[in-house]
Amino acid sequence: EPEVTQTPSHQVTQMGQEVILRCVPISNHLYFYWYRQILGQKVEFLVSFYNNEISEKSEIFDDQFSVERPDGSNFTLKIRSTKLEDSAMYFCASSERTGGINEAFFGQGTRLTVV
Amino acid sequence: AQSVAQPEDQVNVAEGNPLTVKCTYSVSGNPYLFWYVQYPNRGLQFLLKYITGDNLVKGSYGFEAEFNKSQTSFHLKKPSALVSDSALYFCAVRDPNKAAGNKLTFGGGTRVLVKP
Numbered sequence: 020e021p022e023v024t025q026t027p028s029h030q031v032t033q034m035g036q037e038v039i040l041r042c043v044p045i046s047n048h049l050y051f052y053w054y055r056q057i058l059g060q061k062v063e064f065l066v067s068f069y070n071n072e073i074s075e076k077s078e079i080f081d082d083q084f085s086v087e088r089p090d091g092s093n094f095t096l097k098i099r100s101t102k103l104e105d106s107a108m109y110f111c112a113s114s115e116r117t118g119g120i121n122e123a124f125f126g127q128g129t130r131l132t133v134v
Numbered sequence: 135a136q137s138v139a140q141p142e143d144q145v146n147v148a149e150g151n152p153l154t155v156k157c158t159y160s161v162s163g164n165p166y167l168f169w170y171v172q173y174p175n176r177g178l179q180f181l182l183k184y185i186t187g188d189n190l191v192k193g194s195y196g197f198e199a200e201f202n203k204s205q206t207s208f209h210l211k212k213p214s215a216l217v218s219d220s221a222l223y224f225c226a227v228r229d230p231n232k233a234a235g236n237k238l239t240f241g242g243g244t245r246v247l248v249k250p
Contacts, residue, residue: 122180
């Protein structure tokens with residue numbers, strides 16, 4: 020069964036450093052997303068990406084965040100200068116069609132710890 | 135703005151007994167509703183969705199959910215729970231008025247513990 024894969028599974032970084040979280044969405048999917056879950060809190064939407072551009076973003080997704088699809092398979096989330104409050108589990112997801120009512124498939128997550 | 139509430143942080147049930155996980159939503163128009171499950175150290179796995187049609191939706195692993203428009207609820211149910219159903223369950227809603235994107239708004243999650 021096809022799945023979304025994320026690397027690394029756990030990343031520890033120092034405050035102020037840049038991090039890049041990587042995801043390989045399911046190959047025939049067209050919509051890509053990042054969500055995050057701070058420990059003990061809700062899963063929160065960050066950004067959706069379609070046709071090589073951001074289609075929607077939340078207020079959390081400020082100038083410190085960026086997304087990129089550098090090639091035909093990877094989808095990355097970059098945090099330019101990490102803060103302690105960026106510590107969370109970050110989930111990548113993908114879905115099959117534009118605006119379609121298709122469920123999103125999630126990766127296993129990257130746990131980011133900012134120290 | 136859309137929102138989802140899962141009123142119970144944890145549900146305890148004995149194996150073999152019925153399991154219900156509650157979810158209520160708020161969205162303008164007819165909602166698109168989803169249930170996901172998260173096992174330890176795993177991502178969110180899709181269980182089922184309601185888009186339109188029959189109010190009773192059947193999904194993976196024997197789960198089903200009932201859409202109730204008048205009560206704005208979408209409770210997840212399983213007639214006979216298994217110990218392996220112990221996990222974190224998330225209800226989510228998508229705004230049908232959004233023309234693009236598939237942003238999900240999640241509830242806070244309900245931890246299910248099934249005891250042998």
